[in-house]
Amino acid sequence: MANTAKILLIEDEKNICNFIERILAPQGYQVFSAFTGREGLEQINTLRPDLILLDLGLPDIDGISIIEQVRGWSSTPIIVVSARTMEKSKVTALDLGADDYITKPFGTAELMARIRTALRHRQNQNAYPNKRYEVEDLVIDFERRLVKLKGQEIHLTQIEYKLVSLLAQNAGRVMTYESIISKIWGPYADNDNQILRVNMAHIRRKLEENPAEPRYIFTEIGVGYRMREE
Ligand code: CA
Numbered sequence: 001m002a003n004t005a006k007i008l009l010i011e012d013e014k015n016i017c018n019f020i021e022r023i024l025a026p027q028g029y030q031v032f033s034a035f036t037g038r039e040g041l042e043q044i045n046t047l048r049p050d051l052i053l054l055d056l057g058l059p060d061i062d063g064i065s066i067i068e069q070v071r072g073w074s075s076t077p078i079i080v081v082s083a084r085t086m087e088k089s090k091v092t093a094l095d096l097g098a099d100d101y102i103t104k105p106f107g108t109a110e111l112m113a114r115i116r117t118a119l120r121h122r123q124n125q126n127a128y129p130n131k132r133y134e135v136e137d138l139v140i141d142f143e144r145r146l147v148k149l150k151g152q153e154i155h156l157t158q159i160e161y162k163l164v165s166l167l168a169q170n171a172g173r174v175m176t177y178e179s180i181i182s183k184i185w186g187p188y189a190d191n192d193n194q195i196l197r198v199n200m201a202h203i204r205r206k207l208e209e210n211p212a213e214p215r216y217i218f219t220e221i222g223v224g225y226r227m228r229e230e
Helices: 014-027 037-047 063-071 084-095 108-124 158-169 177-185 193-207
Strands: 006-010 030-034 051-055 078-082 100-103 132-135 138-141 146-149 174-176 217-220 224-227
Touching: 006 014, 006 037, 014 030, 014 108, 030 037, 037 051, 037 063, 051 063, 051 108, 063 078, 063 084, 078 084, 078 108, 084 100, 084 174, 084 177, 100 108, 138 158, 146 193, 158 177, 158 193, 158 224, 174 177, 177 193, 177 224, 193 217
Parallel strands: 006 030, 006 051, 051 078, 078 100
Antiparallel strands: 132 138, 138 146, 174 224, 217 224
């Protein structure tokens, strides 16, 4: 897809707006800015952007409540731009339907990668799910429920397989602990990360050469997990 996507930036710090515009405009993206939440909501309505970059700390409306309002009627990808001091709201934002987050200060490459991933996932969302995941030595064949590492079949328990395929189908995106738990163990599951952590430790022992320095499944501290994108 050509980068003609419309990106709406809702951010009250002008220097961050300028920085992001300088990165995105040369890539061909059409960038629009709103400096308050109210302005942002208006522009979402009139512009129908393809992607929203949303600062959580806005002067008038809380970014979190913008996500709630937008998710009531639109599935436009939202990437939260958060300050380090807002770790907790980051998780809330993701659980309310934000697609991803990026923490200030961030670099050009990181921002571009996040945007590409969010746009691509949104494009594919109504298509058939991926049939295969392949990164370096790891191959997952979703139709045959097979996981191979360096050509060798890896035996996973049912829960482990469900976890790996959930993360792989969402490769590149962060999945919060809560969203993973509710998708694997159901919405009424005990929201205790322990069982998830134990399963992830087992999975890493099977898939990662060095579980302390994973190549495929990364921990987003305090938030969840992100599987490496193809
Ligand atoms: Ca702000």
